[in-house]
Amino acid sequence: MSVRKSERLMNLLIMLLVQRHYVPKGRIRELLYPGSSDEAFEKMFERDKDELRALGVPIEIGQMDAYFDDDPGYRIRPDDLSLPDIDLTPDEASVIGLATRVWQHAKLAEATTDAVRKLSALGVPVDPGALDIVEPRLSADEPAFDVFWEAVQERRAVAFDYRTAQATETTTRHLQPWGVTRYAGRWYVVGLDTDRGEERVFRLSRVQGQARPEGPPAAYDVPAGTDVQALARRLAPDPVRLEATLLVRRGAGHTLRRGADHVEQDVVGPDERTRWDRVRLTRARLGLDDDILTHGDSVVVEAPAELREQVVDRLRRALAADGPVTDGPATGGDR
Known part of the structure; x- marks a missing residue:
């Protein structure tokens, strides 16, 4: 999934969540799919709705006017999305998990709030309180977070200098990142260490200096059935x-x-x-x-x-x- 598509999915989620009433399709197109042709918009919008629904996001469809058969509108009821005791599977929680993990991260905070700003500028009444469902707001302060997160979306290799807890010197590592995950209060990247030919996990706070993307996008495939969180739990040190x-x-x-x-x-x-x-x-x-x-x-x-x-x-x-x-x-x- 590209970075642009990830941002669009988050913006669609947020737009439908904070709106107090059904959002007409025309307004969704105007704000999130500007410049797209009729055919391109319909294809992207249908795919995006299907992806959110597949991940457990309940998108509700209703008529804008009860007395007229207008184009349908869309919304997400916060109560349907924020059941406090529900146990989400990894797939169902991935969109919400993405929002919680990067919500306060400097680079993506602007993208995730773009839909709210546009709605407010048009004078549309919104309910920012609906966004409370994504608490707690986890920070991602590691300088390398951006590079690895984008590399995961683009399937692009990364080179970086790394120092383990026991080492006094850094070594240069080369990784095909499969995913970034939070485990035991710390951020980790999991992937294929191409120097050693083995799956490895690296703690982002131990990356020294600037991580560097290398090679073209779409350079590798993530192995089918890969569970990044399970790999992090298996490969990272056991937490106290x-x-x-x-x-x-x-x-x-x-x-x-x-x-x-x-x-x-x-x-x-x-x-x-x-x-x-x-x-x-x-x-x-x-x-x-x-x-x-x-x-x-x-x-x-x-x-x-x-x-x-x-x-x-x-x-x-x-x-x-x-x-x-x-x-x-x-x-x-x-x-």
């Missing part, structure tokens, strides 16, 4: 797991709840603006603080003490960068 107890605001933290060992409802929380639940879970320690902090003041760490201190320390350092730290409730458990 941690038992954590969190206070989670009612209606928030769906991804934390989904993997919970136990949820105790209606407990005393740090404020009375909403109801709170106590969520106990067992997770990989690496990156758990990132996942907690993405939920803002909707998640508070009760235990263990070292996780609480880690989250509070990161908050204090962030506050110190903006000004003096004052006493009072703080996200992550400083209450």
